[in-house]
Amino acid sequence: MREWALQDAKARLSEVVRLAMEHEPxxxxxxxxxxxxxxxxxxxxxxxxxxxSLVEFMRxxxxxxxxxxxxxxxxxxxxxxxx
Numbered sequence: 001m002r003e004w005a006l007q008d009a010k011a012r013l014s015e016v017v018r019l020a021m022e023h024e025p026x027x028x029x030x031x032x033x034x035x036x037x038x039x040x041x042x043x044x045x046x047x048x049x050x051x052x053s054l055v056e057f058m059r060x061x062x063x064x065x066x067x068x069x070x071x072x073x074x075x076x077x078x079x080x081x082x083x
Contacts, residue, residue: 003027006035 001024009016009028016038020026025039039047052060063069 001025001027001037003029003034005032006030009038 002019004012004016004026006028009026016026016028020038021040025037025043027034028036028038058064
């Protein structure tokens with residue numbers, strides 16, 4: 001990611017936008033500290049898209065609603081560990 005000082009980014013805004021669209025996000029610093037990142041709309045949409053919740057994911061499982069599924073559990077006792 002290329003870093004731009006605020007005054008340089010203001011003077012060359014078209015280049016900053018072009019690079020963000022064609023290559024990678026562009027970081028703008030304020031007094032030497034990272035302040036903002038300019039990124040393409042495609043990257044923004046990808047980062048902010050709604051993701052399904054764990055509940056929605058589980059409901060899409062082919063096992064959802066199946067009553068005959070059994071999960072075995074190890075019933076052995078805990079083991080002693082020397083500390």
